[in-house]
Amino acid sequence: xxxxKWFAELEARIPRGEVRTRFAPSPTGYMHVGNLRTALYTYxxxxxxxxxxxxxxxxxxxxxxxxxxVDIIYKTLAECGLRHDEGPDVGGPVGPYVQTERRGLxxxxxxxxIERGHAYRCFCEKAEEVTEGGFEKADDPCRDLSRGESxxxxxxxxxxxxxxxxxxxxxxxxxxxxxxxxxxxxxDLDDQVLMxxxxxxxxxxxxxxxxxxxxxxHVVRGTEYLSSAPKYNLLYEGFGWEIPKYVHCSPVxxxxxxxxxxxxxxxxxxxxxxxxxxxxxxxxxxxxxxWSPGGEKEIFxxxxxxxxxxxxxxxxxxxxxxxxxxxxxxxxYIRALSAEEFARRAGPFIxxxxxxxxxxxxxxxxxxxxxxxxxxxxPEKLDFFDxxxxxxxxxxxxxxxxxxPESSRHFLGLARAALEKCNWNDEAILEAxxxxxxxxxxxxAAVMWPVRIAVxxxxxxxxxxxxxCRILGRxxxxxxxxxxxxxxxx
Numbered sequence: 001x002x003x004x005k006w007f008a009e010l011e012a013r014i015p016r017g018e019v020r021t022r023f024a025p026s027p028t029g030y031m032h033v034g035n036l037r038t039a040l041y042t043y044x045x046x047x048x049x050x051x052x053x054x055x056x057x058x059x060x061x062x063x064x065x066x067x068x069x070v071d072i073i074y075k076t077l078a079e080c081g082l083r084h085d086e087g088p089d090v091g092g093p094v095g096p097y098v099q100t101e102r103r104g105l106x107x108x109x110x111x112x113x114i115e116r117g118h119a120y121r122c123f124c125e126k127a128e129e130v131t132e133g134g135f136e137k138a139d140d141p142c143r144d145l146s147r148g149e150s151x152x153x154x155x156x157x158x159x160x161x162x163x164x165x166x167x168x169x170x171x172x173x174x175x176x177x178x179x180x181x182x183x184x185x186x187x188d189l190d191d192q193v194l195m196x197x198x199x200x201x202x203x204x205x206x207x208x209x210x211x212x213x214x215x216x217x218h219v220v221r222g223t224e225y226l227s228s229a230p231k232y233n234l235l236y237e238g239f240g241w242e243i244p245k246y247v248h249c250s251p252v253x254x255x256x257x258x259x260x261x262x263x264x265x266x267x268x269x270x271x272x273x274x275x276x277x278x279x280x281x282x283x284x285x286x287x288x289x290x291w292s293p294g295g296e297k298e299i300f301x302x303x304x305x306x307x308x309x310x311x312x313x314x315x316x317x318x319x320x321x322x323x324x325x326x327x328x329x330x331x332x333y334i335r336a337l338s339a340e341e342f343a344r345r346a347g348p349f350i351x352x353x354x355x356x357x358x359x360x361x362x363x364x365x366x367x368x369x370x371x372x373x374x375x376x377x378x379p380e381k382l383d384f385f386d387x388x389x390x391x392x393x394x395x396x397x398x399x400x401x402x403x404x405p406e407s408s409r410h411f412l413g414l415a416r417a418a419l420e421k422c423n424w425n426d427e428a429i430l431e432a433x434x435x436x437x438x439x440x441x442x443x444x445a446a447v448m449w450p451v452r453i454a455v456x457x458x459x460x461x462x463x464x465x466x467x468x469c470r471i472l473g474r475x476x477x478x479x480x481x482x483x484x485x486x487x488x489x490x
Contacts, residue, residue: 001111010105013094014215019051021218023077023084024058024207027069030268031076033260033321034222034252037286041249042220043082044287044309054214055087057098058207060200076269080283081302086214094214099206106201109209109239110162110194114150118238119194121150121160140191162195164205164231172230176246177218177311184230192231204228208235211244220247247311252289253318260321272326276349276375281330289319299332331373342369346378353379356386363471367463384456385472388480391457393487401445408450409488411436415451416481424474430466454484 023039025031031039046053055077059065074089086092096102113119122142142150143165154160166189173183194205201209211219226248236243251259260266267275272282284300292313293300300308334342343365350361350368364385368378383389396408418432433447440446452465455477461468469477 001115002108006108007112010213014213015052015093016215018215019046019049019217020054020215021046021051021220022054022056022211022214022216023082023220024056024210025073026058026061026064026203027066027073028061028064029066029069030072030270032266032268033272033286033289036076036080036269036282037252037289038220038222038249039077039082040080040283040286040305041247041291041309041314042218043084044305045218045220045247045311046085047306048309051217052085053082054092054216055084055089055097056210056214057088058203060099060203060206062100062200072270079273079279080269099210100200102206102210103200105213106206106209107162107195107199110201110205113164113194113235113238114162116238118165118234119162120145120165120191121154122163122193123153123158123160143191159197161193161197163191164194164235166191166231166234172233174229174233174243174246176226176229176248178248178250178314178316179226182226182229184227186230189231189234192228204231205235208232212236212239212241216244218245218247220249223248223250247314249314250290250316250318253320255320266321274376276377277326277330278333278345278375281326281333284333285326285329289321290315290317299329327373334372334375335370337369339366339369346372346375349375349378350382353382354385358473359385359471363467364462367467371462381462384458384461388455388483389457391453395453395457395459396450396488398445398449401443401449403446403449405488407446408453409485409490411440411442411447412450412454412481412485412488413490414440415447416478416485419469419474419481420478424470426466426470429469433465450484451481455480 021042023042025035025039043053045051055073057070057073070088077084084090086094086097088095088097110119114121120143122140124140124142140163142160143163145153167186169186171183171185172189173181175181192204193202195201210216229246229248233243254260254266269282273279280301283302284298284305287300287305287309288298291309292315293308294313337345343362346365346368347361350364354361354364364382368381371381372378393405396403396405414436415433418436419429422428422432433451434444436442437444437447448465452461452468453459455465455468455472463471472480
């Protein structure tokens with residue numbers, strides 16, 4: 001085991017006197033909504049206090065690692081604006097920030113815990129395969145090995161795991177910022193594995209050691225770790241370390257009975273973005289999954305969240321992921337974009353449906369912004385731009401404009417003649433149609449309804465007759481009116 005100077009040097013590196021939080025994901029796949037919420041709350045606690053937000057990659061479970069998952073973590077945090085102050089890619093004073101790169105530390109601390117009487121070596125075969133840390137306390141014969149016998153067997157090369165030595169008597173109390181004081185009888189706690197035979201630590205040990213050595217002051221995690229918190233506290237006490245503040249967040253649920261799960265098709269962050277949700281809206285919505293700002297305001301930029309967020313607003317109750325609420329919020333964000341920014345974001349979705357290079361996606365975007373909640377809804381609204389779909393003459397019937405197939409045939413003939421000669425801009429096209437209506441003693445809609453049906457073949461379109469004609473161009477507009485006139489028997 002290392003000498004006291006080695007441990008003292010590690011202690012000397014620990015930053016003091018500031019709030020320090022960490023997001024410590026395992027690189028096992030996509031960033032699901034619960035992970036993103038943990039990252040967000042961890043970030044907001046640090047920013048609200050003017051502290052540091054640290055990224056640590058917990059990759060000790062080598063069997064579950066997914067190639068490219070670390071890059072997904074970096075990309076998601078960057079897109080969401082959750083800039084970390086320290087981490088594997090940016091460095092920092094207490095690195096490395098990847099657990100497998102710290103593997104030389106953990107056995108040293110495990111040996112120190114053994115020396116202090118808070119852990120022991122277990123040489124039993126298949127000890128790691130037993131659920132939740134192994135034997136019932138009374139059943140593990142290695143618990144009662146003498147120090148000398150344990151050290152001799154280890155020195156002889158006999159494989160072992162290191163287990164936490166939980167007292168049989170008494171109880172352990174810990175404080176959580178959301179749930180208050182919680183007490184667990186020590187008799188209910190198992191002697192969890194701290195170090196595996198391969199020399200890697202378990203999550204439950206590594207996160208305690210790393211949190212201390214990185215100076216973490218607030219630990220944000222899910223309520224599934226509440227049952228482990230007493231064991232963490234006993235580890236901190238065994239080392240003589242200060243216990244951080246615990247913030248155990250209730251789960252995000254698909255419905256009243258089921259947690260969200262990628263296995264059940266629930267969306268990850270990347271899924272939501274691919275489905276046309278804006279990052280800003282997703283971050284805003286995720287913040288509200290279990291946190292209340294204490295007023296009527298629901299729309300927050302990330303900077304506003306940094307100011308408004310407070311741990312006291314976190315709920316003990318599970319949060320239900322409501323996709324309809326997210327759609328509404330996303331629509332609010334879309335409508336708040338500048339026209340130029342909406343056109344940029346909507347462009348790829350417009351081009352899925354409109355391949356014609358002569359049509360400018362920005363022109364179509366201007367028609368969509370006030371009518372769009374999710375960007376993936378856009379392509380289905382534009383199926384008529386490249387090619388006029390099949391449609392029936394019943395579309396020319398409209399009670400409000402008093403349109404019938406007969407009246408439509410009449411007004412389309414007049415509109416064709418006027419549109420063939422007018423300048424091709426919104427004002428000129430509009431004046432041409434209004435002029436026909438005025439000359440015929442009819443409402444403007446009597447002309448515009450049949451023109452819109454003729455150029456789109458759809459009862460519902462993202463724009464009116466004027467805008468659709470202008471975007472399609474004179475030649476295509478007249479060709480489509482001619483096709484409608486044939487359909488109507490002219």
